Amino acid sequence: MNNDELLRRSLAAVWHPCTQMKSHETLPLIPIARGDGVWLEDQEGKRYLDGVSSWWVNLFGHRNPRINAALRDQLDQLEHVILAGFTHEPVVELSERLSALTGLGHAFYGSDGASATEIALKMSFHYWRNVGQPGKTGFISLQNSYHGETVGALSVTDVALFKDTYAPLLRQSTQMPSPDWRLAAPGESAEAYALRCAGTLEAYLEQHHAETAAFIVEPLIQCATGMAMHHPAYLQRARALCDRYDVHLIADEIAVGFGRTGTMFACEQADIRPDFICLSKGITGGYLPLSTVLTTDAVYAAFYDDAVTRGFLHSHSYTGNALACRAALATLDIFTNDDVIAANRTRATVFESLMEPLQAHPAIRHFRHRGMIWAFDVQTADPAFARNFYQAALQRGLLLRPIGNTVYFMPPYVISDEEMAQLVQGSLTIIDTLLP
């Protein structure tokens, strides 16, 4: 099938995500026929450097030989089996390994990030009921938070564009000031600002802890609302406050987990353990839909009972899918065998020096970096900046999707120095062409 025919059929048959479909009257879809490492390629051989890891899921490149081999092997044994009443080796091994990595356990599986959010919210709510505190039903999240777009997850998400239309469907939740250091007062350090925000959280919990079940937070980086980074001191204070006021801390590491912030999980940098951790995106190396929630023994114990209804009666058809778990195991093997966290640290140092021209650019503000994520804000009044940048990047063979005025790089970890330089050079050229 040639490109044109594929595009025509896609527009007729597929409803694409996060898109006003009419925009494709002027913005062409990009057909992809094959992947190779950090590259995506169409039928006619045009290539795109995947600077966003295909929406933050890909870690070790497209068509990774090691993940492919693991999946081929798994296909010859078991593709999927119902996980209620049954179990299998990949799901057991994955649960054990994630437990060893997070210090939590009892992995409960879903297929997408949003379903992990739903699971954590429901578990927290149900826990308080089971322990005789049914009044603890409220959830709090941060301003500019993103936890997914199903109805429950959207209730704790704070993005007007995604949320306002559905407001009548959503359950009330409360938002705390975001510790995003760009919002700090002039001269205020990231840490001081984080602690100031934690002060508001403290005041809220002091008043409302009796009706609050959980605080859900994206640790270190609020990715979806423009790679907003905060100081780990915020998480430390939040952990202490949740302990003091008997409120669960839910760490949504769906985007930041699996090495994105420079440690396996972002919570490690604050040296805290949440009550629930939500994982997805990179968990399968970007191969298959899989999400999971791990929690504490105390939470698990509150559900363990003779009464059926005190159990967690939640399920998804593909819970613990064997192929997805096997892809996740192959992904974890790569982390261990290649000492990925240490290797990324070296890589990031080289990349950081490649970024110097961006840092020095007069139209760029708030250049920021943590782990394997770089972001900066472009000073422009053009409301179409993101779309124009995206299109100009595609023309240069780069896949970059700014969020508002924020341009970011979140590439697969296998990106080479030369390829990273292409992202940087391309971005500089595009910014200079787009800005007056």
Ligand SMILES: *Cc1c(COP(=O)(O)O)cnc(C)c1O
């Ligand atoms: C992407 C994301 C989600 C939702 O995951 P989906 O798989 O898209 O449903 C939730 N939380 C965070 C922090 C995310 O980045």
